[in-house]
Amino acid sequence: xxxxxxxxxxxxxxxxxxxxxxxxxxxxxxxxxxLSDDNPITIQxxxxxxxxxxxxxxxxxxxxxxxxxxxxxxxNLIISLMRNLIPGRIRIIVQLAVVATxxxxxxxxxxxxxxxxxxxxxxxxxxxxxxxIVMGRLEAFAMANKPYDSILDGLGSGFGYAWIILTVAxxxxxxxxxxxxxxxxxxxxxxxxxxxxxxxxxxxxxxVVLGIxxxxxxxxxxxxxx
Amino acid sequence: MEVFNIALRxxxxxxxxxxxxxxxxxxxxxxxxxxxxxxxxxxxxxxLTLTVPVNWLLQEYVLKEGALTWIDGSFESIxxxxxxxxxxxxxxxxxxxxxxxxxxxxSPALYGSLGIFLPLIAVNCAILxxxxxxxxxxxxxxxxxxxxxxxxxxxxxAIIALAAIREKLKYSMVPSxxxxxxxTMLITGLMGLAFKAFIGIxx
Numbered sequence: 001x002x003x004x005x006x007x008x009x010x011x012x013x014x015x016x017x018x019x020x021x022x023x024x025x026x027x028x029x030x031x032x033x034x035l036s037d038d039n040p041i042t043i044q045x046x047x048x049x050x051x052x053x054x055x056x057x058x059x060x061x062x063x064x065x066x067x068x069x070x071x072x073x074x075x076n077l078i079i080s081l082m083r084n085l086i087p088g089r090i091r092i093i094v095q096l097a098v099v100a101t102x103x104x105x106x107x108x109x110x111x112x113x114x115x116x117x118x119x120x121x122x123x124x125x126x127x128x129x130x131x132x133i134v135m136g137r138l139e140a141f142a143m144a145n146k147p148y149d150s151i152l153d154g155l156g157s158g159f160g161y162a163w164i165i166l167t168v169a170x171x172x173x174x175x176x177x178x179x180x181x182x183x184x185x186x187x188x189x190x191x192x193x194x195x196x197x198x199x200x201x202x203x204x205x206x207x208v209v210l211g212i213x214x215x216x217x218x219x220x221x222x223x224x225x226x
Numbered sequence: 227m228e229v230f231n232i233a234l235r236x237x238x239x240x241x242x243x244x245x246x247x248x249x250x251x252x253x254x255x256x257x258x259x260x261x262x263x264x265x266x267x268x269x270x271x272x273x274l275t276l277t278v279p280v281n282w283l284l285q286e287y288v289l290k291e292g293a294l295t296w297i298d299g300s301f302e303s304i305x306x307x308x309x310x311x312x313x314x315x316x317x318x319x320x321x322x323x324x325x326x327x328x329x330x331x332x333s334p335a336l337y338g339s340l341g342i343f344l345p346l347i348a349v350n351c352a353i354l355x356x357x358x359x360x361x362x363x364x365x366x367x368x369x370x371x372x373x374x375x376x377x378x379x380x381x382x383x384a385i386i387a388l389a390a391i392r393e394k395l396k397y398s399m400v401p402s403x404x405x406x407x408x409x410t411m412l413i414t415g416l417m418g419l420a421f422k423a424f425i426g427i428x429x
Contacts, residue, residue: 045407048250049351092348093319100312108308123358126311130351132251203245204422207415211408218403225406 030152034160040133041164041210042217047133051165052206053124058181060120061169067106067125069158072134073151075099079142080150086143095138096129103128133161164213171209176200229372232365236376238424242352243384244417246359249352253385254410256346263389266346267382271375273347274356277321278374281314281357282367289313314357322348352381387417 040046047068054064078098079086086094107125110118118125128134137157142150173179178186178196186194199205218224242248249270256266287293289310294301326344330337347353356377360370391413400409 042407045254046251048254049247049355052247052250092345093316096315096319096348097312100315104308104311107311123355123362126314126358127248127351127355129311129315130349130354132349135349199419202418202422203247204415204418206247207411207418211404211411211415214408214411215401215404218408219401224402 027149027152030149031156031159034153034156035163036160036217037221037223039160039164039217040136040157041161042214043221043223044136046136047131047161048210049127049131051161051168052203052210053127054121055165055169055172055206056176056201057173058166058169060117061165063110063114063117064121064124065158065162065165067110068128068131068133068161069155070106071099071102071128071131072137072158072161073154074102075134076137076142076150076154077147079138080145080147083143091139091143092135095135099134099138100129133157164210164217167213168206168209172200172205176205229368232369233372233376233379234427236373237380237383238421238427240377241380241384241421242355242377243381243414244421246355248355249350249381252346252350253381253388253414254407257385257389257392257410260386260389260393263385267385269344269347270350270352270381271378273318273322273325273344274353274374274378274381275371276325276374277318277353278356278360278377279367279371280321281317282360282365282370284313284317285310285361286367310358310361314354318353318357319348352377384417388414391417 034040038044041048041051054060075095075098079095082094103126106128107118110121110125137153141153145153170180173181174185175197176199178184178194186192197205200209236242239245243250243253252266257263285293287296289306291305291307292302293306294304322344326337329344356374360373363373365373388410392410395409395413404412
């Protein structure tokens with residue numbers, strides 16, 4: 001009798017040990033690491049395509065960020081729930097199918113509620129499917145971790161991506177169109193003749209702004225590529 | 227003539243990298259050596275020339291609104307466009323697999339040089355992007371094939387040029403924070419500027 005009780009007690013102890021606090025240090029790190037030291041764009045070099053394509057103006061960039069965060073979080077959650085059921089050989093196709101379904105949802109949602117934005121973003125919403133950040137997180141994290149951790153990881157990577165593209169968009173819209181969220185900032189402060197830079201609206205501006213941003217970010221975090 | 231123009235536009239003006247930023251991930255990751263860049267570029271040309279017409283057929287005879295009328299007249303109101311993403315990516319993934327198997331069988335030497343890059347291509351944005359743009363541009367099948375080839379070849383040129391520059395770059399003094407990705411982005415910007423010179427080119 002007493003032996004049984006000790007076994008139960010032991011089990012309880014094990015149970016207690018494995019239960020992690022809701023926001024432990026490790027979990028906080030999962031969210032905060034991708035924001036700076038392990039940023040998906042500037043350090044891991046993932047998801048560059050859409051980072052450049054939609055950043056002419058801030059508004060579509062914001063919509064794109066929300067869409068990507070949504071897709072990463074839910075794809076991470078779904079793949080993490082299914083991780084023990086997916087055969088290793090066909091995992092890429094399964095991951096693509098899950099991501100494609102989520103992206104279709106986003107695209108249909110935009111078409112229904114914000115048709116103008118759908119027109120502006122065009123094919124780039126569909127290209128979230130092949131956004132390397134999404135596939136990268138699924139492959140590197142969700143396939144090997146529990147659902148809750150995977151959601152946190154998705155949030156971290158999503159926001160790490162979002163703040164970079166929002167910063168790029170801020171400078172491109174400010175210098176290229178002289179506005180912020182379509183608000184003509186230079187006219188408002190009485191400098192109507194502000195010379196806007198056509199290159200910023202063009203693809204070249206995106207490369208240069210992102211290049212400089214990467215430089216600043218890497219100098220701050222001390223990361224050096226060999 | 228229009229067919230050539232479409233290919234030419236795809237290569238120089240609507241270049242996948244410099245105008246649409248598609249396929250940047252592999253463009254940056256696989257451009258450290260000319261040899262590997264050549265392999266990836268070739269695989270991209272190959273897969274694009276095949277997948278764009280296949281996806282065109284799919285769009286025309288299955289997905290478009292009223293496309294299913296060739297089965298029965300009563301299917302006129304069916305619109306399956308919402309399945310576009312899933313169908314396209316499935317076609318691309320399976321085409322890549324198929325191409326990989328065919329090359330392995332027919333030309334082991336080519337397989338040896340392309341081998342590792344072929345699976346990577348399934349998630350290359352340039353491939354899916356070309357199919358999506360092809361739908362927007364309303365091409366017929368020959369134009370679509372030409373567009374696929376043109377986009378692929380544009381990518382091929384861009385990645386080889388960048389790889390050649392990066393090989394030389396190894397011997398230059400670059401500030402430590404700018405090393406690698408940073409300087410590559412700036413160079414890509416300058417290359418894009420050079421490609422702007424082709425605007426308006428036509429046969």
